[in-house]
Amino acid sequence: MTVVQWCGQWFTTNRHKWNGNTEGGYRNLICSHLLPNIGNAALSGLTEQAVTDFYDNLRSHGPGVRSIWCIHLLLRRSARRLYPRSMTLARNTPS
Numbered sequence: 772m773t774v775v776q777w778c779g780q781w782f783t784t785n786r787h788k789w790n791g792n793t794e795g796g797y798r799n800l801i802c803s804h805l806l807p808n809i810g811n812a813a814l815s816g817l818t819e820q821a822v823t824d825f826y827d828n829l830r831s832h833g834p835g836v837r838s839i840w841c842i843h844l845l846l847r848r849s850a851r852r853l854y855p856r857s858m859t860l861a862r863n864t865p866s
Contacts, residue, residue, distance in 0.1 A: 775810035800842055804833055
């Protein structure tokens with residue numbers, strides 16, 4: 772499963788729980804930052820270095836700290852789905 776596939780599945784499954792602003796915020800984070808940068812990557816192939824490089828790029832050219840944190844939370848959820856006992860992304864917190 773790729774990042775884009777997981778994001779689409781997660782978004783579709785959960786969007787009924789959110790108000791319009793929350794839905795729009797998630798849609799923006801996914802479409803503007805996750806998909807163009809790592810959307811085609813297989814979730815199982817995301818390495819710590821790839822994620823670190825992604826965060827570094829966001830910090831240099833992307834959104835603010837709060838948005839990067841939200842993106843991190845989305846990636847952490849995907850990691851938990853694939854590796855329930857792994858804390859890889861939890862330790863790789865963007866700063």
